[in-house]
Amino acid sequence: MNSAFPFSAIVGQDDMKLALTLTAIDPKIGGVLAFGDRGTGKSTAIRALADLLPNVEVVQGCPVNSEQMEQVPDWVKTAKPEIISINTPVVDLPLGVSADRVTGALDIERALVDGVKEFQPGLLAKANRGYLYIDEVNLLEDHIVDLLLDVAQSGINTVEKEGLSITHASRFILIGSGNPEEGELRPQLLDRFGLSVEVRTPQTIMDRVDVIKRRDEFDRDPEAYCAKWAAENAKVRNIILEGRERLNGVTMNHEMLEICAEICVAMGSDGLRGELTLLKTARAFAALQGDFIVHNEHIKRIAPMALSHRLRRDPLDDTGSSVRVERTLDAVLG
Amino acid sequence: MLFWGEMSDQKIYLANLAMQLCQMDPKTFGGIVFKTGAGAHMDTVRTALRNTKLGSTVIHPNMGVSDLIGGIDPIESLTAGKLVHKSGVLARSGWNVVVMAERLTQQTAVLISQHMDTNHTDPFCIFDESEPNEENHLSALSERMAFFFDLNNLRQNQFLVDIAPIKLAKKAIPKLSPEQQKMVVSVALQFGIFSLRPVAMVQRAAQYLCLMDERDRVSQDDIDTAAQLIYAHRVTSLPSQKETAGETNEPTNQNEPTDSKEQNDTLELPEDLVIEAVKAILPKDLLDQITAKKRAKAKSNGDGFGLAQKSALRGRPLPALIGRPNDHVRIDILSSLRTAAPWQKLRKSQSSNDARIIIFPSDLHIQRFENRSERVVIFSVDASGSAAMTRLGEAKGAVELMLAQAYSKRDYVALIGFRDGRADILLPPTRSLVQAKKNLAALAAGGGTPLAMGMNSALNLAALVRRSGKSPSMAFLTDGKGNIDLEGQPGRQKAMSDAAQIAEMGRALNVPAIFIDCGRRGNPELAKIANKMGGEYLCLPRANAQAISDLAQSHLE
Numbered sequence: 059m060n061s062a063f064p065f066s067a068i069v070g071q072d073d074m075k076l077a078l079t080l081t082a083i084d085p086k087i088g089g090v091l092a093f094g095d096r097g098t099g100k101s102t103a104i105r106a107l108a109d110l111l112p113n114v115e116v117v118q119g120c121p122v123n124s125e126q127m128e129q130v131p132d133w134v135k136t137a138k139p140e141i142i143s144i145n146t147p148v149v150d151l152p153l154g155v156s157a158d159r160v161t162g163a164l165d166i167e168r169a170l171v172d173g174v175k176e177f178q179p180g181l182l183a184k185a186n187r188g189y190l191y192i193d194e195v196n197l198l199e200d201h202i203v204d205l206l207l208d209v210a211q212s213g214i215n216t217v218e219k220e221g222l223s224i225t226h227a228s229r230f231i232l233i234g235s236g237n238p239e240e241g242e243l244r245p246q247l248l249d250r251f252g253l254s255v256e257v258r259t260p261q262t263i264m265d266r267v268d269v270i271k272r273r274d275e276f277d278r279d280p281e282a283y284c285a286k287w288a289a290e291n292a293k294v295r296n297i298i299l300e301g302r303e304r305l306n307g308v309t310m311n312h313e314m315l316e317i318c319a320e321i322c323v324a325m326g327s328d329g330l331r332g333e334l335t336l337l338k339t340a341r342a343f344a345a346l347q348g349d350f351i352v353h354n355e356h357i358k359r360i361a362p363m364a365l366s367h368r369l370r371r372d373p374l375d376d377t378g379s380s381v382r383v384e385r386t387l388d389a390v391l392g
Numbered sequence: 393m394l395f396w397g398e399m400s401d402q403k404i405y406l407a408n409l410a411m412q413l414c415q416m417d418p419k420t421f422g423g424i425v426f427k428t429g430a431g432a433h434m435d436t437v438r439t440a441l442r443n444t445k446l447g448s449t450v451i452h453p454n455m456g457v458s459d460l461i462g463g464i465d466p467i468e469s470l471t472a473g474k475l476v477h478k479s480g481v482l483a484r485s486g487w488n489v490v491v492m493a494e495r496l497t498q499q500t501a502v503l504i505s506q507h508m509d510t511n512h513t514d515p516f517c518i519f520d521e522s523e524p525n526e527e528n529h530l531s532a533l534s535e536r537m538a539f540f541f542d543l544n545n546l547r548q549n550q551f552l553v554d555i556a557p558i559k560l561a562k563k564a565i566p567k568l569s570p571e572q573q574k575m576v577v578s579v580a581l582q583f584g585i586f587s588l589r590p591v592a593m594v595q596r597a598a599q600y601l602c603l604m605d606e607r608d609r610v611s612q613d614d615i616d617t618a619a620q621l622i623y624a625h626r627v628t629s630l631p632s633q634k635e636t637a638g639e640t641n642e643p644t645n646q647n648e649p650t651d652s653k654e655q656n657d658t659l660e661l662p663e664d665l666v667i668e669a670v671k672a673i674l675p676k677d678l679l680d681q682i683t684a685k686k687r688a689k690a691k692s693n694g695d696g697f698g699l700a701q702k703s704a705l706r707g708r709p710l711p712a713l714i715g716r717p718n719d720h721v722r723i724d725i726l727s728s729l730r731t732a733a734p735w736q737k738l739r740k741s742q743s744s745n746d747a748r749i750i751i752f753p754s755d756l757h758i759q760r761f762e763n764r765s766e767r768v769v770i771f772s773v774d775a776s777g778s779a780a781m782t783r784l785g786e787a788k789g790a791v792e793l794m795l796a797q798a799y800s801k802r803d804y805v806a807l808i809g810f811r812d813g814r815a816d817i818l819l820p821p822t823r824s825l826v827q828a829k830k831n832l833a834a835l836a837a838g839g840g841t842p843l844a845m846g847m848n849s850a851l852n853l854a855a856l857v858r859r860s861g862k863s864p865s866m867a868f869l870t871d872g873k874g875n876i877d878l879e880g881q882p883g884r885q886k887a888m889s890d891a892a893q894i895a896e897m898g899r900a901l902n903v904p905a906i907f908i909d910c911g912r913r914g915n916p917e918l919a920k921i922a923n924k925m926g927g928e929y930l931c932l933p934r935a936n937a938q939a940i941s942d943l944a945q946s947h948l949e
Contacts (some may be wrong), residue, residue: 063941094585095586096531096535096587096589097586097588097589097590098587098588099585099588101509105892123892150510151459152501152506152507153499153502153503153506154457154461154500154503155457156457158726163730164730164733164734166464166729166730166733167475169730169733169734170475170733170736170749171734172737173733173734173735173736173737173738174734175734190571193506193509194502194506194532197498197499199499199503208904221734236557237532238824238826239824239826239827239830240498240531240532240824242824242825259586259587259588263574263577263578263581264579264587266577266591267570267573267574267577268592269588269592270573270576270577270588270591270595271573272590273588273592273595274567274568274592274595274596276567277420277596293573
């Protein structure tokens with residue numbers, strides 16, 4: 059993936075960049091959903107993410123990227139007792155993928171040639187401890203969505219078929235992008251995303267000129283261009299690492315907790331998931347900013363992305379959901 | 393650079409140029425879309441592409457995932473006794489010629505575009521044979537195709553294709569000056585093109601045009617031509633007369649055309665030249681359309697096709713089942729193989745047969761699909777007379793209410809408005825609330841009542857919908873006092889007899905229909921028409937959004 063456009067060279071798109079950074083600081087926030095028109099650079103930003111992420115340590119040869127030898131599932135025979143450092147996996151889940159490819163299935167080759175019943179891990183194994191990216195997530199076929207919902211919830215992938223009975227860990231950050239004009243997302247899947255952002259093309263002429271200028275430079279010599287931006291990318295990577303270190307020290311006083319609860323009630327967002335995400339995201343944002351105490355401003359900045367996709371929809375209300383979130387925020391925070 | 397001959401000469405010239413550019417840089421330009429029926433032009437292009445150095449491969453809309461991007465080859469695997477992968481059509485080199493593109497499912501179209509984003513693909517040549525208003529799923533794909541040409545109005549024997557590869561001078565690709573870059577960006581905004589992809593394409597095209605001419609600097613002509621090639625079919629709004637460019641010239645939101653800044657008397661701005669060049673090749677009726685109604689943005693939806701797309705309707709594959717294939721069910725080779733595979737060693741040791749693979753009947757699996765037919769509710773709303781605005785408003789509300797539940801019900805909704813001698817499809821069948829809101833933002837009302845036209849338009853749409861495999865139903869919202877006939881002439885009697893005639897036709901089509909009479913008193917004539925059409929008639933003087941949506945859902949099951 060050497061030819062991905064550098065993350066830090068992306069013009070504008072602040073919300074999406076922030077959301078991706080926050081989930082990198084605290085993976086427990088859950089995934090990011092990026093919705094926007096065509097040609098706004100959703101996929102570009104997400105594909106650029108891989109370059110940016112800090113490495114993870116894994117057991118060598120383990121298909122599910124286990125952290126320690128004890129965690130390697132018993133069906134794995136290729137693992138070596140050695141820990142290596144690899145890029146955080148960012149796995150593409152293409153549309154039209156078969157269920158077998160997602161969950162893993164009987165390894166036909168081994169079965170045909172050697173008559174051995176062996177499990178061939180799928181994309182869910184590969185994405186463990188990393189990211190799973192679905193472009194055009196609203197077009198994903200229902201039966202694949204069903205698979206994902208279950209795994210995203212439990213963090214465990216269970217395969218019971220063709221005489222195989224396999225389980226393995228599959229914790230991943232779900233990243234989805236799509237165009238809302240092509241159909242809505244199933245509410246259950248929507249809920250699995252921690253944050254949602256609306257992506258637009260940059261609005262000023264100067265920014266747009268910048269975009270095509272950079273694109274031109276990149277197209278001429280992708281490698282040189284990436285090298286040019288490597289230092290900037292490293293900076294962002296350091297910010298993420300520092301944020302992670304700070305995260306455990308970030309505290310939230312009682313007043314802030316109340317405010318979060320109040321916002322969620324006022325907004326009528328269903329379930330507790332919204333509130334939890336709001337808390338986690340606010341803490342991650344504070345950590346990112348170098349603060350150890352969460353205050354109003356933090357909540358204000360991240361509330362729209364944590365809540366706008368959880369509002370109960372009123373089809374006859376024309377205002378966009380982020381506007382409604384902001385309105386409520388102003389009312390609660392004063 | 394430009395050849396200002398007859399309109400179609402110019403079109404042919406540009407189409408050839410476009411194909412050249414595609415061959416030079418398929419990564420940037422993606423390919424070209426031709427809107428044309430089967431016929432001489434299509435044959436000309438296909439033959440020409442086949443004879444290029446690149447060659448061509450044909451992509452058919454019915455190709456599956458594994459045909460397109462590759463996968464396991466079951467037959468080869470069986471004969472070889474080991475796993476054999478086959479490569480997909482997209483990986484093969486040569487022009488990818490997509491025929492009958494309007495039949496592509498949305499999944500397939502998106503699959504191809506995703507593949508283009510992450511892999512190298514040779515240029516595409518897409519033939520869109522759709523009829524006007526027929527739905528297609530091309531928007532994801534055509535966004536990535538730089539070029540579009542409508543060949544329908546081109547005379548026969550006119551289209552000459554000459555795309556022998558041009559040797560480019562071995563020079564560095566020239567850069568656009570900052571002013572030129574700004575111009576390219578600003579022109580796009582003024583035409584209501586918000587995606588950045590076409591902007592990057594124009595920049596690249598201008599650079600190549602300059603190279604082809606062996607010049608060192610990108611000229612105004614290069615940019616004019618590039619903009620004609622790439623912007624013209626994506627135009628969604630026209631720059632207003634007094635508008636000029638400037639940094640402050642930013643749209644406040646995506647739905648509005650750019651803000652205007654006062655004209656300072658510099659008519660010969662290079663930017664204006666580009667705008668004029670693009671305007672010059674816009675089809676005449678497009679100009680009319682855009683100036684007539686400002687809803688153009690919603691209509692062309694950024695894809696230059698004019699029709700939006702919906703999710704595909706394929707049967708949802710269910711896990712394979714043990715069973716015998718016959719005429720109605722197909723064998724699932726992969727699952728059958730998987731079942732048989734682990735036993736091969738054992739079976740071979742017990743059998744004298746030296747076949748590579750021994751499959752028992754009990755191994756056979758069959759494919760199963762669950763086919764849910766999707767419904768399309770077509771609202772045809774009377775937008776004439778004084779009460780029209782409220783009626784339209786309520787119909788719009790009903791559409792949005794139904795769409796809010798669309799996911800669970802799998803309903804599509806379409807809206808037709810008829811008034812004053814015309815019936816317009818205000819909202820093509822969609823499941824997207826976002827799109828509905830966008831299209832229905834501004835509605836016109838008033839004038840006479842062309843009842844027959846409204847009915848006819850709904851029936852045509854229903855027929856189209858049915859052809860695409862969904863089940864249509866219609867809801868008419870009117871007081872039934874038609875006074876304009878099918879030809880658009882006023883006259884009550886003819887208007888009503890036309891309506892009755894359309895009703896007869898409707899009956900033959902056998903589409904469920906409901907007539908909601910919203911006049912103050914019931915109109916027996918409308919009841920008669922409803923009866924003729926085999927539809928239901930309901931008198932509902934104060935119909936509101938909720939009631940209409942409930943009625944449509946309960947009566948059209």
